[in-house]
Amino acid sequence: MKRVAIIAGDGIGVDVTREAKKVLDLVVRARGLGIEQVDMDYGAERFLRDGVTLPPRELDAIRKDFDAVLLGALGHPRVPDMRHARDILFGLRFGLDLYINLRPVQCLDDRLVPLRDRTARDVDFVVFRENTEGLYADVGGIFKKGTPDEIAVNEDVNTRKGVERILRAAFEHARATGRKKVTMSDKANALRFAHDLWQRAFREVAADFPGILAQHLYSDALTMQMVKDPGQFEVIVTCNMFGDIVTDLGAMLQGGLGMAASGNIHPGRVSMFEPVHGSAPKYAGKDVANPLAAILTTGMMLGYLGFRAEESLIETAVREAVRRKKCTKDVGGNLGCRATAEFVCATLTPLLGGAAKSSAKRSKRR
Ligand SMILES: NC(=O)c1ccc[n+]([C@@H]2O[C@H](COP(=O)([O-])OP(=O)(O)OC[C@H]3O[C@@H](n4cnc5c(N)ncnc54)[C@H](O)[C@@H]3O)[C@@H](O)[C@H]2O)c1
Numbered sequence: 001m002k003r004v005a006i007i008a009g010d011g012i013g014v015d016v017t018r019e020a021k022k023v024l025d026l027v028v029r030a031r032g033l034g035i036e037q038v039d040m041d042y043g044a045e046r047f048l049r050d051g052v053t054l055p056p057r058e059l060d061a062i063r064k065d066f067d068a069v070l071l072g073a074l075g076h077p078r079v080p081d082m083r084h085a086r087d088i089l090f091g092l093r094f095g096l097d098l099y100i101n102l103r104p105v106q107c108l109d110d111r112l113v114p115l116r117d118r119t120a121r122d123v124d125f126v127v128f129r130e131n132t133e134g135l136y137a138d139v140g141g142i143f144k145k146g147t148p149d150e151i152a153v154n155e156d157v158n159t160r161k162g163v164e165r166i167l168r169a170a171f172e173h174a175r176a177t178g179r180k181k182v183t184m185s186d187k188a189n190a191l192r193f194a195h196d197l198w199q200r201a202f203r204e205v206a207a208d209f210p211g212i213l214a215q216h217l218y219s220d221a222l223t224m225q226m227v228k229d230p231g232q233f234e235v236i237v238t239c240n241m242f243g244d245i246v247t248d249l250g251a252m253l254q255g256g257l258g259m260a261a262s263g264n265i266h267p268g269r270v271s272m273f274e275p276v277h278g279s280a281p282k283y284a285g286k287d288v289a290n291p292l293a294a295i296l297t298t299g300m301m302l303g304y305l306g307f308r309a310e311e312s313l314i315e316t317a318v319r320e321a322v323r324r325k326k327c328t329k330d331v332g333g334n335l336g337c338r339a340t341a342e343f344v345c346a347t348l349t350p351l352l353g354g355a356a357k358s359s360a361k362r363s364k365r366r
Contacts, residue, residue, distance in 0.1 A: 222246060
């Protein structure tokens with residue numbers, strides 16, 4: 001039995017997770033998968049009500065008793081300093097040592113490609129973003145805050161171990177999926193120390209994968225090339241902040257943030273899956289958010305848990321929703337969040353084969 005914790009979070013995170021859960025429930029029932037879902041009530045509402053973000057004992061329980069976490073999104077105007085979001089999101093990413101942020105940049109339909117003379121086939125690569133250190137390591141401080149002499153420092157933390165393991169993960173993924181090229185992107189020309197380490201580690205790790213072409217691009221050149229000729233990329237590996245930025249650009253190449261899925265992974269351990277988008281507060285509760293990124297993310301989670309066939313069927317159903325414009329406005333349809341997920345479920349049901357079985361465990365709340 002696999003155990004999945006579900007944290008819907010804030011804003012449209014709640015809307016899209018509710019719909020993604022319907023897809024998950026359907027797949028679990030129809031295929032009789034041994035997956036138990038546990039809803040966890042963490043997010044801005046809980047923080048404002050009880051002052052609770054993510055208690056250390058819960059993080060421990062997730063580490064010990066769960067196989068995956070499905071997260072919606074975090075961020076609420078009533079918590080402007082984002083304290084709860086930092087505790088929950090970074091608590092999970094750092095606390096569970098989820099060093100791989102795997103972000104597929106795959107466009108599912110020609111109609112969604114924003115570039116002239118390009119098709120969906122030109123947008124099909126994955127980004128491996130380092131996820132536990134770099135400029136997001138929260139090392140630094142403010143000196144003489146609020147005075148004219150103020151100094152603010154964020155340290156860029158790059159460890160040999162941290163850099164090497166994300167590079168190795170990118171090459172291993174390329175080898176496992178038959179991809180032939182890994183592009184490492186840094187800013188070694190300006191960041192002479194931190195990214196010199198990336199350069200040296202990249203050369204060393206690449207030597208262990210002789211069948212895979214190791215390419216280097218500075219991050220400014222990478223963004224330019226992603227727009228000019230995205231078809232040249234297969235696997236991109238980069239640091240935490242550049243990965244954050246280039247995957248938003250990647251999301252636009254695949255049809256927008258409503259289409260971009262991601263996994264926060266430590267191979268062999270409990271890992272966390274979330275759409276790339278945030279909580280988009282202005283759309284919260286209005287039945288307009290695109291649930292497809294969250295649904296694709298649920299597919300990724302199933303794949304990680306070993307249910308690869310089901311992941312692929314979910315992708316097929318999502319592709320069909322986009323192709324037939326049975327989707328939300330941001331991707332050219334005129335359905336709401338709920339109706340889009342209903343279409344995905346209706347398309348998925350015959351693909352899953354046969355009537356739903358009733359043996360699956362029901363959701364528990366805690
Ligand atoms: N991982 C996370 O939880 C995460 C990631 C990014 C931002 N945030 C937080 O979310 C809040 C809002 O941030 P933001 O506005 O910069 O980013 P956002 O991703 O929430 O939204 C940016 C814009 O993208 C579009 N969009 C995003 N998701 C969509 C969807 N599913 N369907 C349709 N359109 C969608 C909307 O036009 C939206 O205004 C902030 O509090 C931010 O800190 C959280």
